[in-house]
Amino acid sequence: MITSRRMAAVDRNAAALGVPLRVLMESSGNAVARRIRELTTPDDSVALVCGRGNNGGDGLVAARFLEDRDVAVHLLGRPESIATDIARANWDALAAAGIPTETVTDSRAFALDDPDLIVDAMLGTGITGDLREPEASVAHAIDDDGAPVLAVDVPSGVDADSGGAPGAAVEADHVVTFHDLKPGIADHTDVTVADIGIPAAAEERVGPGDVAVLGAGGDRKGESGRTFVIGGGPYTGAPALAAGASLSAGADLAFVACPESVFDPIAGYSEDLIVQPYGADGADGGGETDHLAPEDVPELVGTAEDHDDIVILGPGLGRHPETEAAAAAFLAEFSGTAVVDADALALVPEVDTEATLVLTPNRSELAELGGPDVGDLVSHADEIRDLAADLGHVVLAKGKVDVITDGETVRRCRAGTPGMTVGGTGDTLAGIVAALLARAPPFEAACVGSYVNGRAAELLDRGDGLRATELQETIPVALEGGDDE
Ligand SMILES: NC(=O)C1=CN([C@@H]2O[C@H](COP(=O)(O)OP(=O)(O)OC[C@H]3O[C@@H](n4cnc5c(N)ncnc54)[C@H](O)[C@@H]3O)[C@@H](O)[C@H]2O)[C@@H](O)CC1
Numbered sequence: 001m002i003t004s005r006r007m008a009a010v011d012r013n014a015a016a017l018g019v020p021l022r023v024l025m026e027s028s029g030n031a032v033a034r035r036i037r038e039l040t041t042p043d044d045s046v047a048l049v050c051g052r053g054n055n056g057g058d059g060l061v062a063a064r065f066l067e068d069r070d071v072a073v074h075l076l077g078r079p080e081s082i083a084t085d086i087a088r089a090n091w092d093a094l095a096a097a098g099i100p101t102e103t104v105t106d107s108r109a110f111a112l113d114d115p116d117l118i119v120d121a122m123l124g125t126g127i128t129g130d131l132r133e134p135e136a137s138v139a140h141a142i143d144d145d146g147a148p149v150l151a152v153d154v155p156s157g158v159d160a161d162s163g164g165a166p167g168a169a170v171e172a173d174h175v176v177t178f179h180d181l182k183p184g185i186a187d188h189t190d191v192t193v194a195d196i197g198i199p200a201a202a203e204e205r206v207g208p209g210d211v212a213v214l215g216a217g218g219d220r221k222g223e224s225g226r227t228f229v230i231g232g233g234p235y236t237g238a239p240a241l242a243a244g245a246s247l248s249a250g251a252d253l254a255f256v257a258c259p260e261s262v263f264d265p266i267a268g269y270s271e272d273l274i275v276q277p278y279g280a281d282g283a284d285g286g287g288e289t290d291h292l293a294p295e296d297v298p299e300l301v302g303t304a305e306d307h308d309d310i311v312i313l314g315p316g317l318g319r320h321p322e323t324e325a326a327a328a329a330f331l332a333e334f335s336g337t338a339v340v341d342a343d344a345l346a347l348v349p350e351v352d353t354e355a356t357l358v359l360t361p362n363r364s365e366l367a368e369l370g371g372p373d374v375g376d377l378v379s380h381a382d383e384i385r386d387l388a389a390d391l392g393h394v395v396l397a398k399g400k401v402d403v404i405t406d407g408e409t410v411r412r413c414r415a416g417t418p419g420m421t422v423g424g425t426g427d428t429l430a431g432i433v434a435a436l437l438a439r440a441p442p443f444e445a446a447c448v449g450s451y452v453n454g455r456a457a458e459l460l461d462r463g464d465g466l467r468a469t470e471l472q473e474t475i476p477v478a479l480e481g482g483d484d485e
């Protein structure tokens with residue numbers, strides 16, 4: 001089953017893999033023609049009613065494959081108003097081949113010549129709102145005719161996702177849909193799902209299509225979030241990189257909560273970051289602390305939850321026993337959304353948490369979480385999926401090829417360059433994922449985050465000389481979908 005939004009991502013990914021929509025439409029139209037042959041005898045007449053979008057384009061291609069048959073092509077609207085280049089090219093191809101066509105500019109002039117089968121190629125997944133004219137009147141005319149109806153992709157007027165048909169809609173006897181079943185027609189009695197040659201990698205690999213549909217339909221659609229990095233102590237660069245990358249990926253504000261001892265260097269990196277020191281008086285009131293400790297936790301949880309911040313827990317925290325106890329206490333008490341990275345990861349299996357987490361382990365951290373200790377993540381993807389299911393969190397395992405899983409679905413992401421082995425690219429990834437968590441569900445944020453981080457490195461074109469700080473320049477370009485492969 002596939003939603004229209006996911007289908008839009010997949011067809012864009014297919015194009016990036018060298019299989020453009022024009023090629024897919026050829027397969028779709030061919031599949032429709034094959035089903036028409038199954039449903040009719042050579043002497044039967046077929047009326048193809050085509051809209052001005054790509055659903056109509058499928059019908060026009062089908063007509064070309066049925067040149068030997070008694071076929072009438074009705075285009076709803078003037079040829080100049082055909083909405084897509086591919087559909088128009090297929091209209092021109094019919095004309096060039098001398099296949100007779102008819103344009104319907106007024107629904108009152110629409111007449112069927114007693115066909116044995118009507119093909120509804122008016123509208124597919126591109127419908128918005130109720131059927132307008134002339135489509136609404138033509139839908140009634142099709143129903144009134146009484147001939148059997150074959151719908152292309154979905155019956156026109158029916159929402160492919162919900163199955164709802166608020167206004168007029170075609171009642172189809174048969175449906176040919178493409179690539180995968182659409183939820184809105186799952187209960188239809190005669191649906192043929194046609195394989196149109198979309199490569200499996202277009203679904204399994206994260207690609208530009210996933211970026212293109214991001215945010216449309218997410219849980220927290222349209223919101224730009226605040227990122228709250230809890231990190232730093234023994235290290236100072238990691239939390240600053242994570243916070244900076246999250247700003248580049250669209251967060252409105254990025255805070256870093258760090259021990260007082262490292263306030264100065266972290267605050268000195270960038271005027272864009274808001275640095276909030278904790279533990280100024282030390283655990284026992286005697287001097288500043290240099291690490292996260294359990295007594296800092298209630299205030300951090302309170303701050304993050306009060307502002308609905310997306311937390312990044314871990315970058316540069318180190319492994320002081322008090323820090324580990326504090327990170328575990330944070331996870332136990334926090335009920336919001338967080339990316340857990342670096343030293344904080346090892347604590348996740350020990351803690352019961354209500355928080356929604358995206359875990360971003362590298363190879364050794366994955367092994368510490370209970371996952372496989374391997375370089376080739378892809379051939380151990382099932383184990384990583386099972387780990388994510390056991391933990392109940394999204395896992396983004398970082399490797400040459402990243403493996404991302406919510407415990408059910410597994411995707412992989414090959415974006416990136418060899419130069420990304422440089423320190424800090426894991427921190428930028430955590431920052432990007434945090435920013436995306438404000439606008440998309442966790443699995444989607446993790447998938448797209450992996451792609452955007454890798455793509456940002458590709459766009460820099462630095463080879464081995466990559467620096468993680470530079471990614472902040474190209475993250476926005478990668479997120480815009482600029483320079484699609
Ligand atoms: N996504 C894919 O991978 C593929 C899609 N294909 C086809 O492309 C279709 C989607 O094409 P499009 O996105 O061009 O969309 P459609 O062809 O479904 O509809 C778009 C057209 O309908 C008009 N329209 C929208 N709402 C309307 C309404 N309520 N009343 C009247 N007119 C309305 C628009 O102005 C536009 O001209 C799919 O259903 C499928 O048939 C296939 O060709 C190949 C593969």
Ligand SMILES: [K+]
Nearest residue numbers: 123152154156
């Ligand atoms: K249709």
